[in-house]
Amino acid sequence: MSALVAWSGWQLSPPKKMSSDGQEERRYQRARERYQRLWSILETLEQNTPGVIEGQQGLVILDATITAVFDALHLNTPPKALRKTHNFLVKGLERGHKQLKWSVTIPSPLVTVTRKPPTITTASFAELNNWDALVEAHDAFPRVAALSGHALHKWLIGRWLFQLIREGVLLHKRYVEQLPASFEQGIMLANNTAFLTLVEGMQSTKDEEKAEYNDAVDGDAPSKTPPETPIEKEQGFCYRRLFLSPISQLLLLNIYQERGKEWPRTATNSRLPIAQCLRSYLKHITNNASPVHNSALLSMAHTASSLDRPPVLNHYASRANIALSLRPSSWQRLLHRCVLTDTSVDTSDNDVYLEFQEPTQSHTSPSDQLQQLRQLQRCFSNSLVGRVSEREAIHNIDTFLNVSSRNGAMVTLLAKWCHKLLKKGGRVKSRLAVSSVTTYLSTIGQPLVAHSLEFGDIQTASADEWEALYENVLNSIKPSGDRAKVQNRLCDFHAFLVDTIAAPPIDLENTQGAQQRVDVNIVTPAEYRRALDLIESSKQPERFRTMQKLALILGYRLGLRRSECAGLLVRDVVYIDGNDTFIGELSIRSNAYRRGKSYAATRRLPLWLLMPKERELLIEWVKRRQGETTTQQIQKQLLFCSSGSGRLLLDEKALFHPVQTALKTVSGDPSLRYHHLRHSFVSFTLLRLLERSPCELLPEAWLLDDNGDIALPNTEADISVLAGLAPQDRPSRKRLWQLALWAGHASPDETLGSYSHLLDWALGQTTYRQFNPSLCLDQQFTLLNLPSKTALTSWRSRRDLIGKTQASVLLSYLKADWQPFLANDPLKHTWAKYQPPHVNPLDTSLETVLNWPEATTIYQCLRLIEQQEVHGISLDNAIQQTARRFALDKGQLCQWVANGEQLMQRKTRRTNQQFSREENRHDRQRRVASKRIYMPELHRCMAPPIKPHVLREAGQFFHRLLDWHQKEPIKAEESLVTLRNHMQRSSGHIVLPDAEAINRVRELLRPLRCFQHTYLVVEVAANAKEKRVKHHWAKATDIPHKRIELIPTPSPSGRTRSWYGNANLKITRGSYKSAQQPLWEAVRFAAFMTILVLGLCDGNGIG
Known part of the structure; x- marks a missing residue:
């Protein structure tokens, strides 16, 4: 082994033998084998990159070396030690990159994922022998003549329960336990299909809101708790609809007609356990002496249904709290296309003006x-x-x-x-x-x-x-x-x-790690079209109507999150103009304006998910945005923005709030949010992916809007083929993964668990087709519960039935028999046919903010005019072309040009430029003509702030000043003129002659919610009394003593005109001595643009 000493970052040291007993010897040998294996890997890496083991600084490890080392590691390491060995090398390389500045591409660590057990195993498959015997005895539908009373009641309930389990629609213990309450509640009908609603109470996340009811007061005395409305009450429960097959419907009707809507009771008058009902039934149809437990029945039924049903439906039937069904009100809206009438939709959005002094x-x-x-x-x-x-x-x-x-x-x-x-x-x-x-x-x-x-x-x-x-x-x-x-x-x-305080909006409801209940709701196709019509018919400016419609379209058709929609860039819409073979796609990716919720949020969405007219509207808007810029950076600008503000996110009140108001108005449901468009996309698209023929699972009434037009795209196409998957008639697991990719989820678990709310309907339709057999006369006699076969013959002859008859045909003649057993609808008297509102609620949502263009739009107009003048176009033609391009009135634009030119020529009493930087004045024409300089100073307009957040705040200030001028024109003009006369482009403060002028300027800050963000810096003589001077200015201006500072006067004489000195007003949120003053930049530009559009220009041009 090499004599090299391993760097401490590898965390690899040779093992030491602690004692000589057998157990320690075995431990030592295992540790030594591991040490030798890891050391040999480091030696392999050392051969290609010397210095790795000792930990030299600044090594460059080639990608080929890393690939070769890890390939050899995976080839030679035993499987049991592979994960630890792989991660040892990964962690060492990470420490080298962090501590020693190594340049290296580091592979991902290996993780162990728990493998889910297979649905069907050898043991579970062997149990199907017993299951088949039970099913065969049950499907004979034997009549019981020996039972009566309570025993017959149990037997009938047990037979119906076994049919539900046998069909595979009831495979989870929790839903089996909820069945008795739903049985007593009664049946409901949807498109001639009967269903039960299983209800489970849940801990509401709005307990504190219920406290508002308990503590609501009239005056100061506590009042009684007002009753909850049905729409409020249903929000405290989870629902699952159990759609019944024709056979299970006939069995249920048999029970209702025989015993009514009452579950069998025990001696203590409590509901009889389901297990006893099942045992009572199974004991009479099988000779097996040993009882079958509920869990064993559910397990066998789950295995059997796995063999002849799509896996996703089997998974849904056997799991709790996934793909929750719609609330009753949402289901009724989808089923009957009606609206709630006793709910009020609050569209008011009151601003609260806050003026507070931020402490240090x-x-x-x-x-x-x-x-x-x-x-x-x-x-x-x-x-x-x-x-x-x-x-x-x-x-x-x-x-x-x-x-x-x-x-x-x-x-x-x-x-x-x-x-x-x-x-x-x-x-x-x-x-x-x-x-x-x-x-x-x-x-x-x-x-x-x-x-x-x-x-x-x-x-x-x-x-x-x-x-x-x-x-x-x-x-x-x-x-x-x-x-x-x-x-x-x-x-x-x-x-x-x-x-x-104009804090940036965030989507806190979707914060990672936040435990919250699933908000189950969707927007129906008819409501979607109504919302589009409501937005189009509103009196908002055309630009904002178009953006709101597109935000609604992208949310409903493509399932975009709110932040994804707001942060779209122009380049994210990919299309080839004039090429019909390439439909186009929408790219969702992180950018400077938004971060992806997870790595799966980066995705591409095909535009064939839109209807043709919707795609045309989107592409027309992209072309319009491309024509609005005067720079070459259009592809990096936002898709939805105010005119001329391509780098500023649009305020939610201008984009999403009107969409939500429209959705609440056309549905009558005050709980609808923009995020429910995403739920709708997943729910309807999943039905399309599960169908065997186009729109097989979507009733025609769901497809149409109020005018009878198709409201869903690709109704006659196989969307599986459009997505590049197997045709509809072939099974494929890729469909669920494709939907998860479109929704931006890492796996289908989240897609099915939280966003799909119509799987109950898909399961019901599949079960209806699967368990709709042709019944012989004996089976009909049993299921119809007639007193004799003669009565059966008479009943059939009156309906012209011959031979075997499908169960669904028998049901079609029994519609009237369901009426006594229908469940009560708490919302029965709150539904009405939709009628467009007499007063469009969107007419007032943006009434003042949108009457004027954005400040940056006006700037871009003036810049485009000057750019065209540089290229030899006359002023009149340049104004005409710019007005047409930005959809503005030519006369108004002419006035802005004149006002801007007059303002930019203003000079101080010392003949300095008041609104222009002196160093930019002689280079202005080159800057204006350049397409690479971002918002330079113009001949007719000062330069806007550079930083995006400052520019956005300036735009807000601009509209607030215009709104203030509309309400109080005299006071507003006095303040603006005072500011105009004393403002300087090169100075960070305002020199004002007296307290009255200071107060007029401070009044301007009140509607901007910046009233307290001021300092008064007073230049005083050396012998001035500080306390007396501060008291004077505090009394005259109402500025606190602690925000008044005294400085020596720069006058050579050391004296001031008045004993209380000369005051300079500083507008700042932080320290007025700071070099960066974003608040002052925003106020200055907003005030300049307000003065420009209002025409508050004097004739002499001297400030």
Whole structure:
């Protein structure tokens, strides 16, 4: 063996013999064999790359060397030691890459995956001998004349139960146990097929929302708990529909007619166990003295059904809590195409203006902030009476915010959130009791404050940082029930932050590791078409209507997640214009705007999943986006964005909220979300993949919209062939994997478990075809429960039946017999035929925000005009072409050109450029003409901020200023003109002549929710009294003393015009001394663009 000494990173040292006994000797020999095997591998690697064993710095190990070493390792290592040996080498290479800077391609480690046992084994197959004997005796359908009363009742129930198990529709113990309650509830019909609904209660993740009902108050006195509506009650249960074959329907009808909807009872009046009913029946049809246990019956039935049924349906029938059936309301919407009428769809989206002063995080400690949190919690209680009224709680919170100066940013946000809950209520009730708000705060308050102390700047935190914070909070909660409650409250809290401090939206409901119940719901094809029509008929701008329709199409047809849809780039839509043989595809991949939920989220989706008109709409939009840019980076820009803002994600209120409002309106279901489009895609596509002929499993009524037109694509095609799989009439496991790939799942487990909700229908249809035999006269006599064969002959002759008759034909004449045994529908009186709303709820969702173009759109218009002028096109023609390209009014664009030119010519009293950088002024034409420079300064517009988050905030500020001008035009124009007259492009502050001007500028910050983000830097003489000067400015401007700083005047005389000095207003969230001032950049550009579009330009051009 080599004399080399192994580097410590390999973690390989020679074994040592500790003693001389036999056991130690054997241990030593095993360790030495392992050591020699691993050392020989390192020597093989050393031969190709000297220095590997000793651990030299900066080695470069070729890929060919790594491949050869691992191939030899897999060839020569015993199978039992392969995993450990492979991972030894992988971990050593990883340490070398990390610690010694090795350049090496490291293979993945080997993992052991537990292998699932096969469905059919030799032992289970041998049990089919007994099973076949039972089935043969059962299929004879013997009549029992010797039994009566309770014994006959048990026998009839046992016969029906055995038929369900024999058909393979009831193969799990849990669903067998739920059958008695469903039996007593009654039968329901769907397309002339009877079914039972198995119901299982579950721990609701909305227990805290139910507390809103319990604590809802009128005034300050507690009220009684209002009754739950049926739509609210059904959300607390899991459902599975048990569709019955013709034989099992006849047997069930036989029981109902003989004994009614009552399960056999014991002496204590409890339901008789299912096992006793089965034993009572099997004892009479078999001579076997030993009873057969339920588990053995289920096992044998599972093995038998595995031989003649698709594996996915057998898997579904034998597993619990996978592919949950639709809730009753969702099923009725699909079945009858009706809408709920007694539910209200809340489309209001009130903004909450939050103005708070962010503290310096370095001066706060965990104990300080947790103490402040406890002080906040005391605002909801009184030591004397214990509970305070709503008015007192609001007053206490206001006092807490105004008096205390030790509140951190998170404590302040929590206090404002509680203030909002008391005034506007929660998700269930518009009014919340003080005790409910206290519960909400105690649920997330302490972990959120504790984990936020190292969070950084709340105002500039990214979506990833917020998700990491919430994930830390969730991971600190141990009980699963509490975890679900905390997640719900965090969703509510972050929605509040989105509205108040413009926090980036995140999808917390899909956070990895979050335990949550499956949200079972789908959108029907008819509702999908209604939602498209509702969006199209709204009064929103055409651009946003088109994007909302495409977001709805991509979610419903391709199953895109919300983040995937919002983060699509122009280059992600792949097509060949004019080539009909290549349909095109959509690429889903990570980019600068979104991360994939997992490695499986990267995928390609064929565009033949869309209908032809939908594909045309998508490609037309891509071409439109390609024509909107003035740079060569169009392929890297977003597919859905505001005009001219190709690098800024569109706000959810402009893209997804209108889609959700449309879905809720056309269905009447207030629980529908955008994510349910993904559930719909998986559910309907799985039915298409399981069919043996086109649309075999989809009733015609499901395919049509309200106008009778086909609403699903490829209804006459074999989509298995379109997907490159085996034809429909051939079995293939690849279909499930293909659906999982389209859905972005690592395996079909998640696809079937959480997203497919119509497998119950597929199982029912398969069972209906499989167990619909032609019955002889004796079998008909038994199943129809007629008193004599003469009665059977008479019954058949009246219906012109001759010879053997299929069970389904017999059932067709027994429809009226089901009526006394139908289950009650709690939603019976809440359904109505869909009628388009008289007032479109989307007309008001974006009424003010979208009346004006985006600030970046206006900039891009002005830039395109100047680019065309550089190429010799006249100004009038350039304006006309730009107006046509951006769908703007030419007269309005002409006015913006004139206003921009006038503003950019403004100079200060010292003749410096007010809105232009001096160093860029002489190079402006080259920058404008270049297609490689991102948003340079123009002749008619200042340069926008470069950083994306600053540019996005500037766009929000722009619309808020325009909205403010619409509500208070006089005050807005005074503030904007004051800012215009004293703003400088090259300076990070505003020099204002007096307190009145300062107050006018600060009023402008109020609608921007930045009222408190100001410093006042006062230049004073050397002999000025600091306390007196601060008191003057604090009284005149209402700026706190701690945000007023005094500096020596730069005047050579050392004196100022007034004893209280000259004030410079700094607009900043952090330190005003910082070189980076993103807030000021956003405010400055937004104010400039607002002044430009409003035409607030004076004539002399002097600021």
